[in-house]
Amino acid sequence: MDEMFAIKCQNCGGPMYSHQAKRSFECAYCGAVIPWQADAGEPKSALGIRHTPLTVVDGLLKLTHVSQLERPEDPDWYFFNSHWRNQSVLEHLLWEDRGTAQEFQEATHVSIPCPFCGASFEGESTQRVFECPSCGNKIGIADLFKPGTFSKRLTMGVGAEYVPEQGIPCEITPQQARANALELVRRYPDAFAGHDVEDAIQNDMMLFYFPMALADLRMMASFPGKGLSRETLVYYEVLDWAYPRANYLDVRLMGILEPWDFAKVGSFDPAMQEGDFRVVSVDASTKDQVVIDKLALDIVGNDAETFLGLNKKSIRTWARKARKHKA
Ligand SMILES: [Zn+2]
Numbered sequence: 330m331d332e333m334f335a336i337k338c339q340n341c342g343g344p345m346y347s348h349q350a351k352r353s354f355e356c357a358y359c360g361a362v363i364p365w366q367a368d369a370g371e372p373k374s375a376l377g378i379r380h381t382p383l384t385v386v387d388g389l390l391k392l393t394h395v396s397q398l399e400r401p402e403d404p405d406w407y408f409f410n411s412h413w414r415n416q417s418v419l420e421h422l423l424w425e426d427r428g429t430a431q432e433f434q435e436a437t438h439v440s441i442p443c444p445f446c447g448a449s450f451e452g453e454s455t456q457r458v459f460e461c462p463s464c465g466n467k468i469g470i471a472d473l474f475k476p477g478t479f480s481k482r483l484t485m486g487v488g489a490e491y492v493p494e495q496g497i498p499c500e501i502t503p504q505q506a507r508a509n510a511l512e513l514v515r516r517y518p519d520a521f522a523g524h525d526v527e528d529a530i531q532n533d534m535m536l537f538y539f540p541m542a543l544a545d546l547r548m549m550a551s552f553p554g555k556g557l558s559r560e561t562l563v564y565y566e567v568l569d570w571a572y573p574r575a576n577y578l579d580v581r582l583m584g585i586l587e588p589w590d591f592a593k594v595g596s597f598d599p600a601m602q603e604g605d606f607r608v609v610s611v612d613a614s615t616k617d618q619v620v621i622d623k624l625a626l627d628i629v630g631n632d633a634e635t636f637l638g639l640n641k642k643s644i645r646t647w648a649r650k651a652r653k654h655k656a
């Protein structure tokens with residue numbers, strides 16, 4: 330077991346809590362504030378978001394960001410097969426990456442001696458911050474602040490240890506997350522048909538930090554026209570489009586979740602490391618373009634059908650360009 334330290338106020342001895350905005354621990358009793366690191370400095374700025382606005386020439390939009398129209402080929406990539414949905418994360422890992430599956434399995438209960446009250450309590454070995462159930466004080470793993478010393482047990486997926494630089498803080502409780510998941514199942518019954526989702530939501534829910542990239546997606550697609558016109562050209566622009574960079578979770582289901590709030594992206598700091606969570610590494614064996622094509626083609630068909638009444642299966646040709654934001 331790694332070395333522990335008590336997250337305790339040096340002024341009054343009270344328990345302290347991480348404060349994201351102040352990048353420090355704050356005492357619940359006397360209000361003392363202690364920075365996470367003496368030389369922490371300012372956090373790196375959030376993802377650079379700079380959109381190139383569309384220009385209008387002679388009353389027409391100038392569309393410069395898409396390439397030649399071509400026949401769409403639905404990437405027949407086996408990770409998109411919905412049978413993965415029937416598997417637990419562990420089953421998926423055992424199939425794809427035995428090394429991290431083992432770490433994942435072995436990350437179990439550990440006994441923590443509380444430096445405040447002396448009581449021993451159980452925690453998960455993947456946790457970085459513990460709360461003593463007897464006295465309510467918080468205890469952190471000694472390497473919590475050292476960059477690059479992230480526990481390998483927390484990382485899942487092919488590749489070495491992976492330390493995210495930035496993340497979106499998790500701001501909901503497990504209860505709220507379960508309620509949201511159930512609501513999602515109610516809204517999209519087809520996507521979950523035949524799966525025992527309610528049981529999984531109650532018993533297998535986990536917090537993951539998942540690698541995503543942010544891009545502006547511009548596309549054009551040609552459909553058979555209505556009435557006398559032979560062709561309908563549809564132009565799409567999706568700003569701040571987030572696409573996944575690993576396949577350990579169901580990336581197509583992630584596409585129907587509410588948009589992520591990228592304004593909240595911040596350094597992956599101690600406040601994001603409370604509770605039991607896992608980090609998914611960027612999957613080097615998955616090409617970005619395959620994921621982009623699969624998800625983008627979903628958007629092309631679904632949006633054309635929903636907003637313009639076109640048949641999504643009748644798409645003839647398309648062109649797409651995802652312009653990635655600089656991280
Ligand atoms: Zn205090």
Ligand SMILES: [Zn+2]
Nearest residue numbers: 443446461464
């Ligand atoms: Zn205690």
